[in-house]
Amino acid sequence: MKRQPAHRGGAAGRPEAGAVAIESERGPALSKRLRGGELSRVAEVRAGLRELLRHWGEPGRRDVAELLASELVTNALVHTDGGAHLTATLGAGPGALLCGRLRVEVRDFASRHPTPRVQVSEEGTSGRGLMLVHSLADAWGVRAHGVGKTVWFELDARCG
Incomplete structure (x- = not known):
């Protein structure tokens, strides 16, 4: 696995702490703690x-990816x-940067599994995140670990 700075930031072009671009066995990746x-x-x-994802997917797909990653x-x-x-x-x-399937995983260290809320009040400001993931993702799920889980x-x- 080859690690590179995700992007330049901060003083003197130092890579931003915690963000790493990775060339994994599966393809280009981002890792952030x-x-x-x-x-x-x-x-x-x-x-x-x-x-x-700057060159990836049809118009709008990057926006969906950002929204769902933000929610998780x-x-x-x-x-x-x-x-x-x-x-x-x-x-x-070779075509992954343009048309590869994107997989986003968010691992945490709490064992309770999230469940989408069936009904959310119109005045409420929370409770819609997993419903968005359920509605907009092509696939999604939860995987338990010894300590915590990955959503x-x-x-x-x-792409055409």
Whole structure:
């Protein structure tokens, strides 16, 4: 696995802490660790994903990917205490950067599994995240770990 800075940021062109672009066995990827309560860094997750996906998919697919990743990261940071780890991976192969299948995983360290709310009040400001994932992702799920879980989704690029 080859690691490279995700993008240049900060003083003197130093890579931003915690964001790493990875060339994995599956294809180009982004990896980002977030400590509990770092909601201000959700924007950094979106920016890193935007950079990874800058040429990927049909119009609008990058926006959906950013929205769903933001929802999963926010849920992990709001509803757990131990922080989260996001990994976004494009499928392998020469066309992955343009039309590979995207898989986003958000791992946290709480064992309780999330469940989409069936009804959310119109005045409420929360409770819609997993419904968005359920409605917009091509596939999604939850995988338990010894400590915690991973909530994931996949999107097809929908290239011609």
